[in-house]
Amino acid sequence: MIGSLFAGISGLNANATAMTVIGDNIANVNTTGFKSNRASFANVLSQSLQGSGGNDIGRGVTFWSTTPSWGQGSVENTSSPTDMAINGRGFFMVNDQSGQTFFTRAGEFAFDRNGDLLNPDGLAVQGYEVTAVDPNGVLTLGAIMNIGVPSESTSPPVATDEFTMDINLDAGAALTDTYSTSQVFYDSLGNAVPVTFTFTRAAAVAPATATWNVAAAIPASAGTGAVVSVPSIGFDASGDMIVPAADATVTLTLTNGATSPQAVDWTLYDPAGPSLGDITGYASTSVTTFQTQNGYPAGSLRGVSVDESGVVTGAYSNGQMTPLYQVALADFPSYYGLSKMGNNLYAESLASGQALPGTAASGRLGSISPSAVEMSNVDLAQEFVKMITTQRAFQANSRVITTSDEILNELINIKR
Numbered sequence: 001m002i003g004s005l006f007a008g009i010s011g012l013n014a015n016a017t018a019m020t021v022i023g024d025n026i027a028n029v030n031t032t033g034f035k036s037n038r039a040s041f042a043n044v045l046s047q048s049l050q051g052s053g054g055n056d057i058g059r060g061v062t063f064w065s066t067t068p069s070w071g072q073g074s075v076e077n078t079s080s081p082t083d084m085a086i087n088g089r090g091f092f093m094v095n096d097q098s099g100q101t102f103f104t105r106a107g108e109f110a111f112d113r114n115g116d117l118l119n120p121d122g123l124a125v126q127g128y129e130v131t132a133v134d135p136n137g138v139l140t141l142g143a144i145m146n147i148g149v150p151s152e153s154t155s156p157p158v159a160t161d162e163f164t165m166d167i168n169l170d171a172g173a174a175l176t177d178t179y180s181t182s183q184v185f186y187d188s189l190g191n192a193v194p195v196t197f198t199f200t201r202a203a204a205v206a207p208a209t210a211t212w213n214v215a216a217a218i219p220a221s222a223g224t225g226a227v228v229s230v231p232s233i234g235f236d237a238s239g240d241m242i243v244p245a246a247d248a249t250v251t252l253t254l255t256n257g258a259t260s261p262q263a264v265d266w267t268l269y270d271p272a273g274p275s276l277g278d279i280t281g282y283a284s285t286s287v288t289t290f291q292t293q294n295g296y297p298a299g300s301l302r303g304v305s306v307d308e309s310g311v312v313t314g315a316y317s318n319g320q321m322t323p324l325y326q327v328a329l330a331d332f333p334s335y336y337g338l339s340k341m342g343n344n345l346y347a348e349s350l351a352s353g354q355a356l357p358g359t360a361a362s363g364r365l366g367s368i369s370p371s372a373v374e375m376s377n378v379d380l381a382q383e384f385v386k387m388i389t390t391q392r393a394f395q396a397n398s399r400v401i402t403t404s405d406e407i408l409n410e411l412i413n414i415k416r
Contacts (some may be wrong), residue, residue, distance in 0.1 A: 003057070003059065004117065004400060004404040005400075005401055005404045005405070006059065006060060007044075007058070007059060007060035007061075007400065008060075008397045008398070008401035008404065009060070009397075009398035009401065010044060010059070010060030010061050010062060010102075010392075011061055011393065011396070011397030011400065012394060012397050012401075013062075014041055014061045014062060014063045015390050015393045015394040015397065016394065017039065017062070017063040018039035018041075018386075018390050019061065019072070019387070019390050019391070019394070020052040021037050021066055022039070022383055022386050022387050023392060024037065025383050026213040026378065026380065026383050028376055028378060029376050029378045029380060030375070030376060031106075031344070031376050032106040032107075032108055032109070032344065032373050032374065032375065032376070033052075033104060033105030033106035033344050033373070033374050033375075033376070034073075034377070034378065035068045035069055035070055035071075035073075035328035035346070035376075035377055036068070036069045036183070036377055036378045036379070036383075037066040037068050037069070037104070038066065038067045038068075038069060038387055039063065039066060039351050040063075040064045040065045040066070040067055041061050041063060041064055042061070042062055042064035043058050043062075044059040044060045044061060044062055046056060067336065068335070068336065069171075069377060070335050071377050072088070072374070072377065073105075073374045073375045073376055073377035074179070074374070074375045074377075075087065075369050075372050075373070075374055075375070076217065076372060076373055076374075076375050077371060077372045078372060079371070079375055080108075080110065080143065080371060081303070081304065081305050081306065081370065081371055082109045082110055082111065082117060082304065082306060082328065083107055083108055083109060083308060083370070083371055083372060083373050084107035084109065084310070084368050084369065084370060084372070084373075085107050085128070085369040085372040085373050085374040086105060086107065086217065086329065086360075086366050086367075086368060086369075086374060087366045087367045087368070087369055088365065088366020088367065089331055089364050089365055089366050090329035090330065090331055090358075090360070090365040090366050091104060091105060091224060091329065091330045091331075091332075092104050092106075092107055092125060092126075092327070092328075092329065092330075092348065093125070093126035093144070093329070093330050093355070093357065094119055094123035094124060094125055094126065094345070095123060095124045095126060095146065096123050096124075099353070101126070102123065102345040102346065102347055103338070103345065103346045103347070103348070103355065104119065104344050104345050104346065105344070105374055106119070106344040106373070106374075107368075107372075107373050107374065108120055108373055109125050111149065111304070112149065114148070115148050115149045115150035115151055115153070116146060116147070116148045117146075117147040117148065117149070117312075118290035118302070121343055123345075124146040124325075125146070125147050125327065126144050126145065126146065126147065126328045127142055127144065127145070127147040127310070127312060127325035127326055127327045127328050128141035128142060128143070128145075128325060128326045128328055128329075128359065128384075129141065129142040129143060129145055129324075130142070130311075130323045130324055130325060131324055133323055134274075139323055139326065141326060141338075141359075142355060144328050147312060147324075147325045147327070148254070148387070149301065149304055149312070149314060149324055149325075150301075151301055152198050152300075152301070153300075153301050153314065154298055154299060154300055154301070154316070155296075155298060155299040155300075155314070155316035155320045155322055156189065156190075156258075156300075157186060157187075157189060157190025157295075157296065157297050157298045157316055157318075158294070158295050158296055159185075159186055159187055159188040159262060159295050160185035160186050160187075160188070160193075160262075160264055160293045160294060160295030161184060161262075161263065161264055161265060161294065161295070161351075162264070162265045162267070162293065162294045163183060163185070163264060163265075163266055163267075163291070163292065163293035163294070164198075164266070164267045164290075164291070164292055164293075165181070165266075165279070165288060165290070166278050166289040166290035166291070167279045167280070167284075167286075167287070167288050167289070168179065168201055168279075168280045168281070168282055168284060168286060168287055168289070169201075169210075169212055169235075169279065169280070169281050169286050170281075170282075170283070170284065170285055170286045171210055171235070171239055171281050171282055172283050172337060173201045173286065174201065175201050175202065175203065176200060176201060176202075176323055177200070177201045178198055178199065178200045179198075179199045179200070179286035180196055180198045180199070181196075181197050181288040181291075182194055182195065182196045182197070182320045182389070183195050183197065183291055183293060184293070185254070185262075185264060185293060185295055186293075186296055186297055187262060187295075188262070190296075190297035190298040191297070192297065193217060193218060193254070194218075195216050195217065195218055195252075195254065196216070196217045197214060197215070197230075198214070198215050198217065199212045199213070199214055199233070199286070200212060200213045200215075201216075202232065204234070205232065205234060205243070205244065206290065207234075207236070207243075208234025208235055208236065208242055208243050209234075209235065209236055209237050210234065210235045210281050211232050211233070211234045211235075211243075212232065212233045212234075213232050214230035214231070214232065214233060214283075215230065216230060216252055216254070218254055220277075225405075230250055230252065230266075231243075231244055231250060233241045233268070233279060235280070235281030239277075239280050239281040239282040239283070240280065241268065241279050241280065241281065244268060249265050249266065249267050249268065250264050250265070250266045250268060251263050251264070251266075252264045252266060254324075259352035264293075273329070275303065285320055296318045296319065296320060297318050298318065299316030299317040299318030299319070299320055300316060300317045301314055301315070301316060301317075302316060302317050303315045304314045304324075305370070306368065306370040306371075307368075307370060308360065308361070308367050308368055308369065308370065309326065309359065309360050309361055309367070309368065310326050310327030310328075310329070310359060310360040310368045311323050311325070311326050312325040312326070312327065312329075313369060326359050326360075327359070327360065327368065328357050328358070328359065329357070329358055329359065329360055329365045329366075329368075330355040330356060330357050330358075331355070331358065331364055331365055332348065332352045332353055332355060332356065333352065333354075333358045334351060334352050334353055335352065335355035336347050336352075337350070337351025337352030337353065337401060338349070338351075338352045339352075355378060386414040
């Protein structure tokens with residue numbers, strides 16, 4: 001009978017601990033990135049009455065372990081552009097001031113006054129520095145470091161070296177008639193340099209049926225006030241440009257205050273058809289319908305955004321969107337071996353294996369939902385059911401103790 005008392009006590013202890021796990025789950029129902037836990041029991045080593053086999057008697061139960069549920073939590077949108085939620089596998093990497101790395105699913109991040117991206121505890125979010133971007137938008141990534149975008153960061157100027165214009169020159173214009181249009185270029189210091197292009201109708205030069213002379217002028221206030229000659233433009237009877245030849249590019253050498261000289265390529269004709277860079281000679285009013293150039297001035301930071309790949313992009317006053325970092329995510333051979341550190345943090349251990357850093361949507365890692373956070377994956381209905389069954393199990397084990405006590409009392413009363 002003493003054994004039944006201790007078996008009942010073990011049941012009380014195990015179910016009380018299980019109730020603690022359930023209570024912890026319910027308490028964290030609104031905790032960002034929280035993963036619910038499941039209580040597991042194990043039977044205590046049996047006592048053998050006679051030999052081995054079917055005569056073993058259990059000695060009760062013990063609380064064995066808690067097993068986290070790594071299921072995806074619901075994703076809730078927020079108004080913060082630096083909040084992030086992971087859809088799928090992976091953890092955000094955050095460093096404390098000593099450089100120790102922790103891991104979290106809670107993506108509530110914000111920039112501090114120094115421009116460092118931090119979690120609510122002041123741990124620095126880690127990311128790969130973007131060192132280069134090719135013309136197709138493919139990023140070259142550097143080392144993992146603290147993500148920092150100071151508010152005073154700037155986008156450096158880029159000098160104009162290519163431009164195109166869509167222009168129609170009136171086929172009915174008389175000799176010496178002119179048409180002027182302006183285009184703003186930028187020098188290597190980011191200064192705006194207005195350039196005026198003047199088209200003057202001239203006597204036709206075979207094989208063209210209409211010829212225009214072209215000159216590009218820079219005002220003295222922007223440099224030397226030089227006038228740059230451009231090869232003449234000729235059109236056939238259909239108004240299509242034939243001089244210079246198709247796919248022609250003219251290089252203008254401009255002398256200004258910042259760079260002397262500055263070479264700018266002007267695409268005169270697009271062989272793919274009417275689009276950027278076309279100059280025509282149709283019988284309609286001379287007009288510029290489109291113009292573009294690839295230079296821009298220096299710009300100051302206006303905002304920061306994050307996309308589904310975790311690329312942190314700076315938006316600047318000069319219209320440039322510059323990728324600065326790509327958020328680093330980490331995967332593990334075994335999530336179940338991670339050590340809980342509190343404050344929504346985990347640390348790697350021998351059981352979890354070493355962290356495997358990477359970027360969103362690469363390998364086994366999930367994607368990132370910007371301006372969103374992952375909520376707790378606790379299922380309240382399921383936890384209430386567990387709470388009821390655990391309570392009943394506790395009551396049943398207490399009944400084992402009281403019943404065993406009554407039997408012992410009967411044994412004691414036999415002597416009387």
